[in-house]
Amino acid sequence: MNKLLPVVISNPGKKSLVYKARDWLMAALTFSLWMGLFFKFYLFIFEENALAVSMITATLAKLVVLGFLVTFLVFHCWAIYNRYLYNQRK
Incomplete structure (x- = not known):
């Protein structure tokens, strides 16, 4: 029987400010990456500057x-x- 699953997934004590900040940061990074991809698409469609598009493409790939x-x-x-915390409680 796996007792680690409730510790990692459904622990209401993990709703602290640090966890919320971590989730917000990951959402913000994901959103900014999508905005970068949309901006690249916009430049590709509406601008004819191939150098800027290739530089943005390389930068986005690295990101x-x-x-x-x-x-x-x-x-x-x-x-x-979390596994360490679980093992400390035993």
Whole structure:
């Protein structure tokens, strides 16, 4: 039986300001990434400056990879920390 599931998913004590700030930051980063993609699309459609579009494309590609790595590491560390807290209670 897996007792770690309720600790990670449905713990009402995890609604502190830090957790809300973390969730808000991830939502803001996701929103800004989408706005960047829409801006790139706008430049591609309405502007003919190929250099600006290629620079934005390269920058957005780097941001997507970096965002994925940061999000993966944050969730990975969060899960390890919660597992550590669970094991401390035993």
